[in-house]
Amino acid sequence: MTRTEFWQGNTACAEGALAAGCRFFGGYPITPSTEIAEHMALKLPKKNGVFIQMEDEIAGIASVIGASWTGARAMTATSGPGFSLMMENIGYAAMTETPCVIVNVQRGGPSTGQPTMGAQGDMMQCRFGSHGDYSIIALCPATVQEMFELTAKAFNLADTYRTPVFLMADEIVGHMREKIIIPDSVDRAVRKELLKGTPPFRAGADKIPGFPQFGKGYGVHVTGLTHDERGYPCATNPKLHASLVQRLVDKIEQARDRIADYEIVNPGAEQVFVAYGAPVRTVLQVLHDHPGGDIGFLRLRTVWPFPEKALAEFSNARRFLVPELNLGQIAREMERHLDVPVVSIPKLGGDLHTPPELVEAQEAGR
8 A cells, every 4th residue: 555654765765676576685785875785684585585795895786687687676785985896797787788776875985985975976987987888877866755766767777678777876865864655566667578599689679688587498698798699709700799889878878768757847947957866955945945036947867878858948048057966977968968058066075055055156147
């Protein structure tokens, strides 16, 4: 039955995973994401699932990849330093087209930085952290409700596109507590089944192969090397490598309009805030405090692939203002798509932007 709870963001993330059918969690505790692991350790055995604490984050993501190939919906959760350790295996998951969910509750960096303070400094690492060319999907929750909903959505996207999907949260949203409405069920996508006799990495028009689950009678070789449609290594064929990598990119990029998730407020405005994660909350306060003002807002729930078409919805915009808990990572991405100024409003140290800070930046452009 639908019910109302008062939950921490990290708890909502874990519950969203469970509601989506996650039955395997492999990871290593790290502030400020540890509550996700703790909750999964408590709840998964009761649902005939498996929780395993590995020796480090490298082993954690490796165990998730292995579990996914058995057909399980699998996830891990970490923060900046652990995210860095996972990067090689994240590239392996992209190359082998392994559906899984990776939660990063971001904290201040570099290095061990600020373990208990919020940040958004991993957004470019999320997109480009592993070597080589590939495309990814990353969702950014701004509320405890979205920690639940976007975690569940991440599993559906992972299974639909046969790819690792990131939930790029931050410490502020991960540790806040607020009211959340829990539905009696959530939608669950089904992995496209591989037809018997079809090479396991042969894709159709959507660029997505069927999934040859271990134990179901498929003969499949899984390797991070460049491989042919059978999965066999073929690392010295330039045309095959180019075709494979282009397909890995195209299956996400060609679906970017379907993947895009955003909200538009006041599309006729001349000044437009663009935000994701915790800074969304400050922008919403500014809009609440200044009703009827000439302020637009693009609220991003999907950051990668970046939904650049949403920017075109603001046809009168003469500048975009981007508050981020970093030094302007997504603001730089926006500059690639716009002919008007993009004003970065960076914030470091773990504190969230205040409404007066955003109003000052907005009024400076008048």
